[in-house]
Ligand SMILES: Nc1ncnc2c1ncn2[C@@H]1O[C@H](COP(=O)(O)OP(=O)(O)O)[C@@H](O)[C@H]1O
């Protein structure tokens with residue numbers, strides 16, 4: 001059996017790639033599959049296989065499903081043939097249609113020795129909260145394990161609302177990060193894999209010692225908090 005952990009949410013900018021990067025730190029042997037319009041997880045190099053998705057989902061739907069039929073074939077084949085635990089970062093506006101395909105393939109994937117786990121990321125944004133229940137319900141049909149990560153980047157989600165949405169899935173929390181703008185840029189361009197490789201001297205010469213130190217602390221905390229939020233799903237992945 002090879003386990004795969006899917007990080008999903010149709011809403012963009014909620015922290016899917018952030019949690020994928022944290023998962024990649026937590027499970028160094030894991031491979032990464034990135035499904036998105038453009039590749040972002042560059043720092044992970046050969047660990048990542050990127051599958052480009054078309055930007056205009058409405059245009060795809062307008063073809064009456066024809067254009068969409070084979071859309072995920074390459075991804076599914078990569079999943080079915082993987083022999084190493086894999087984390088799958090599902091880009092914005094893709095989760096619903098991808099889950100639909102996985103639902104149909106549930107038996108075939110099981111026969112191919114694939115076990116799926118799903119992490120649904122929610123923020124306090126109405127769009128993210130609205131998408132979560134249907135994704136979690138859909139995941140029930142093909143996933144062995146379901147998790148919810150509450151990303152507090154836009155504030156906390158009401159606790160009982162969160163429990164309702166989670167529908168029994170295990171919940172963890174990523175606290176909001178107050179980040180220096182340079183830390184934001186480093187996280188965006190280099191993820192967490194570059195944090196340990198930052199050159200303190202070089203950073204100090206560029207930003208001064210005080211700010212350089214703050215940038216490094218911001219990034220170290222962000223990385224640790226994100227790894228903590230993905231800890232349970234990561235344990236399931238290697239379990
Ligand atoms: N808890 C948080 N606090 C502050 N910023 C965050 C937090 N989580 C994510 N971010 C930032 O929000 C942006 C969007 O996150 P990203 O992981 O790219 O979202 P997605 O992959 O869902 O589109 C990134 O710049 C990321 O660093």
Ligand SMILES: [Mg+2]
Nearest residue numbers: 016017091092
């Ligand atoms: Mg992303």
